[in-house]
Amino acid sequence: MTDILIIGGGIAGISAAARLAPHGQVTLLEAEDQLAYHASGRSAAVFLEFYGNPVVRALNAASAAHLHKADGGVTKPRDFFLIGKPEEDERFHAQAADLGAARIGLEEARARVPILDPETCGFVGHCAAFDIDTDLYIQNFRRSALAHGAQIVTRAPVQAIKRAYGRWRAETPQGGYGADVVIDAAGPWADTVAGMAGVAPLGLQPYRRSMARIPAPGGHDVRGWPFMDGVGDTWYAKPDAGSLIVSPQEEHPMDAHDAWADDMVLAEGLARYEEMVTEPVTRVEANWAGLRTFAPDRALVIGEAPEAAGFFWLAGQGGYGFQTAAAASQLLADLVLGRVPDLPGAVVRALDPGRFG
Ligand SMILES: Cc1cc2nc3c(=O)[nH]c(=O)nc-3n(C[C@H](O)[C@H](O)[C@H](O)COP(=O)(O)OP(=O)(O)OC[C@H]3O[C@@H](n4cnc5c(N)ncnc54)[C@H](O)[C@@H]3O)c2cc1C
Numbered sequence: 001m002t003d004i005l006i007i008g009g010g011i012a013g014i015s016a017a018a019r020l021a022p023h024g025q026v027t028l029l030e031a032e033d034q035l036a037y038h039a040s041g042r043s044a045a046v047f048l049e050f051y052g053n054p055v056v057r058a059l060n061a062a063s064a065a066h067l068h069k070a071d072g073g074v075t076k077p078r079d080f081f082l083i084g085k086p087e088e089d090e091r092f093h094a095q096a097a098d099l100g101a102a103r104i105g106l107e108e109a110r111a112r113v114p115i116l117d118p119e120t121c122g123f124v125g126h127c128a129a130f131d132i133d134t135d136l137y138i139q140n141f142r143r144s145a146l147a148h149g150a151q152i153v154t155r156a157p158v159q160a161i162k163r164a165y166g167r168w169r170a171e172t173p174q175g176g177y178g179a180d181v182v183i184d185a186a187g188p189w190a191d192t193v194a195g196m197a198g199v200a201p202l203g204l205q206p207y208r209r210s211m212a213r214i215p216a217p218g219g220h221d222v223r224g225w226p227f228m229d230g231v232g233d234t235w236y237a238k239p240d241a242g243s244l245i246v247s248p249q250e251e252h253p254m255d256a257h258d259a260w261a262d263d264m265v266l267a268e269g270l271a272r273y274e275e276m277v278t279e280p281v282t283r284v285e286a287n288w289a290g291l292r293t294f295a296p297d298r299a300l301v302i303g304e305a306p307e308a309a310g311f312f313w314l315a316g317q318g319g320y321g322f323q324t325a326a327a328a329s330q331l332l333a334d335l336v337l338g339r340v341p342d343l344p345g346a347v348v349r350a351l352d353p354g355r356f357g
Contacts, residue, residue, distance in 0.1 A: 029170065
């Protein structure tokens with residue numbers, strides 16, 4: 001039986017563990033004392049099929065059925081409003097066309113979200129999206145991996161990786177782990193982990209994104225409100241457990257670290273949101289930030305490193321790690337197990353780490 005070592009216990013690593021555990025002896029090593037502590041515990045938990053470049057969209061589409069149906073499904077419908085100012089006519093229409101959003105009248109939009117400011121909201125576009133129950137999604141993958149005999153080890157930061165006699169060996173403070181195959185699912189640290197194994201980094205770049213939770217504006221029941229997105233990725237807001245979460249949608253390059261929100265960035269983002277609504281932000285209940293890690297071409301990186309047999313990348317999930325996880329982990333498993341992938345060849349090649357030369 002193949003010994004498979006997965007480094008990283010976010011959605012990428014956990015989904016890979018679930019896919020591979022029926023076919024090999026899987027050990028997942030996570031540096032923190034819990035799974036999904038970093039980006040995977042801090043997302044907006046949205047599925048938007050027409051989000052990302054064409055390669056990402058192919059993964060979104062291929063993941064949809066699993067998200068909606070597997071284990072009873074982990075999604076719930078959530079309308080999506082794209083909102084632009086009167087002077088953003090051109091940008092609104094370009095973005096709406098890209099998302100497949102149909103323009104609706106302001107009165108119709110205000111019937112759903114009474115706080116939309118008629119002075120500043122010039123355009124509203126509508127399309128379908130979904131909330132993802134990310135906790136349940138992670139638990140489903142975790143349960144499935146464990147049921148097939150996977151071992152999940154937390155507090156196990158991999159500090160060195162060696163290759164000897166055709167096998168890999170990863171060292172952690174809890175001891176060493178040998179394997180035939182290593183999966184690098186270390187999110188913002190994926191290049192660092194590759195470097196430990198003597199695999200050339202891909203130039204993955206983590207970008208911080210912050211979030212604030214504010215009380216329901218004006219005491220409204222916000223639970224059925226849509227996800228609202230400011231044209232040009234300037235802010236977004238989404239109902240969350242009776243409150244609203246608002247993001248400045250910043251994309252600030254950072255080194256890999258345990259991210260936190262920048263007060264000034266949050267304040268500026270909240271101001272951009274406030275400009276579009278009639279209710280002021282009275283209080284921030286909580287805030288946080290996470291790192292969205294992109295490859296240079298903004299597609300995920302899935303496949304065997306050309307220079308290191310048995311070392312597989314599962315990285316560069318960017319802002320789509322949950323909505324792509326089903327298809328990404330399936331492709332990874334197909335490649336590790338030598339099966340013909342379900343995804344079209346052009347998509348598989350566009351995800352291959354070898355594309356960077
Ligand atoms: C604010 C925000 C909003 C988002 N919204 C959405 C959304 O709506 N929909 C969506 O699909 N995606 C969204 N994302 C993106 C999504 O959260 C990420 O793409 C996804 O969580 C990445 O998962 P991951 O497993 O690759 O990385 P991570 O969750 O970061 O996991 C990597 C893990 O590797 C571990 N690790 C690193 N180095 C080592 C080592 N040496 N040894 C052992 N373990 C190690 C880390 O501790 C970490 O737990 C959002 C992200 C942010 C920050």
